[in-house]
Amino acid sequence: MAQYILRRFFSMIITLWLIVTVTFFLMHTVPGSPFDKDGKEASPAVIQNMMSFYHLDEPLSVQYVLYLKSLLTLDLGPSIAHYPDSVNSMIDRGFPVSFQLGIVSLLLAIITGIGLGTIAALRQNGLIDYVAMVLAVIGIAVPSFIIAPLLIKYVAVEWKLLPVATWGSWKHVVLPAIALSTGPIATIARLTRANLIEVLTQDYIETARAKGLSPATIVFKHALRNAVLPVVTLLGTLLANVLTGSFVIEKIFAIPGMGKYFVDGINNRDYAVIMGTTVFYSALLIFMMFLVDIVYGLIDPRIKLHRKEA
């Protein structure tokens, strides 16, 4: 176990280093420099000064080493477009917002998805099953950026139940979280349903029934535990989808999260911000997947962590 974790940790570090490297060199092939401001041409001397301030006049290899060094101290560098704002402080401001939205969406997706899937599986081929699965297919087919404007139009503008946009109280979280979680809800519901139907045909369920356990005990204690295990493996991917998906949702709801800084960074060719955001999100997601793997090994004794699965 310890050996497995150590090896996974090591490969996680290598993955991160590769991401940093590729991101760094990709960023510097982008045509145009952050100091191209159409119309307002700065004098060459000023540009020269700025370039040397940000070390942009050094050879690429020197810049690369400098960047790696500052990364080791968890310093993602200053923003170029919004000096003296630093990438770290942007993450400090933006990430709590995105994280809150992401966690609420994910919890909503897990609870609703497993619930819906369970009900559908228990009433297989019944009306509830049919309705739940039609909803799931719609959830997969309709992108979040279409659900979001519809929610705004009806729930917020016409019925005036919740705020239209921006961020603040818990009320502001509801609509974006719903828009963001429809896809994951559908995925989880379908997966839970399929697994539960299969698990319910297993011999040990028959045994549990034969020895007189109540249906509730059978479903919740014996069947569901096994049926939702594969959902755990999905969590890493779902979190990635929710966090990157929130770029669009944040744009629609004008939420001051990470997505705003990332899209701004792209438009301003702010290398430091784009790189910082990418590295930060990749690190976060890779770490989450690492955690999910370990948790999976802990809750499912059938998985042997020390052997690499094919």
Place this chain on the structure above:
Amino acid sequence: MSVPDHLFVPMSQSPGRAEQIVRPRLSLWKQAQIRLFSNKLAMAGLIIIMLLAILAIFGPLMTTHSYSKQDLLHGNQPPSLKHWFGTDDLGRDVFARILFGSRISLTVGIAAALIDFFIGIVYGGIAGYFGGRIDNVMMRFVDILYGIPYLLVVIMLMVVMGPGLLTIIIALISTGWIGMARIVRGQVLQLKSSEYVMAARTLGAGSWYIIRKHMLPNTVGVIIVQITFSVPSAIFAEAFLSFLGLGIQPPLASWGTMANDALPTILSGNWWRLFFPAFFISLTMLAFNLLGDGLLNIFNPKQRR
């Protein structure tokens, strides 16, 4: 009732016929076809996809309007006989733009899926077939790529290469082939060690024969399913990128850019601007997902997800 003895005749024993197959032989494709035709939802998906394809190919001939011609005096008009789906804020015909956008969305989806398929099958096939150290190195590389959130990679590539149709396809391929490679490799590894392949080898079948007669037919289903699912995810990614402003550039239209352009107008009641692109994106995603689900059941009845 009694049966006279002379009616009892010993059954003829023709040794050759006992093993004879009476029913017509069903090939893999024939079987798949029969099961597909009996799956109503999958057929619905297939028919919708065909209709969309016809729309994309011949659609622009169906309208006299141009997708890019502006008519500022007739902007934001609701659907009418003249403009079936209304006009946008610049007075462009939404129906013509939807038709034109279907070309872009389907091109992106199908091109990305097919190229993913070629790269994935070669990469995964080599890794699985040779196994051992080669497999280890190749798959470690894939594992690393797999850990990176794909939308970040795609967005970065879009930034580096500049927006455009070709860039979108390349960006989507850069991450899309990984899933296919993993699946093909897993299949090849599994089949390589299966009993019937060993039996065939024991009976003296050559590598090429085994690949052609055993490996391919048994992998093809999984691959088709994977392609069917990767088309809608590519279309979704294109819409997503266009929505962020990183996709197709004006005056070209894709469903994603149209939905993005329509966003500020929904509150003013110009519902048709958002409704039609949203409807077509959803319909396409739905059709491919229905077909994919059906194919999954057909080719892989044991591993229903």
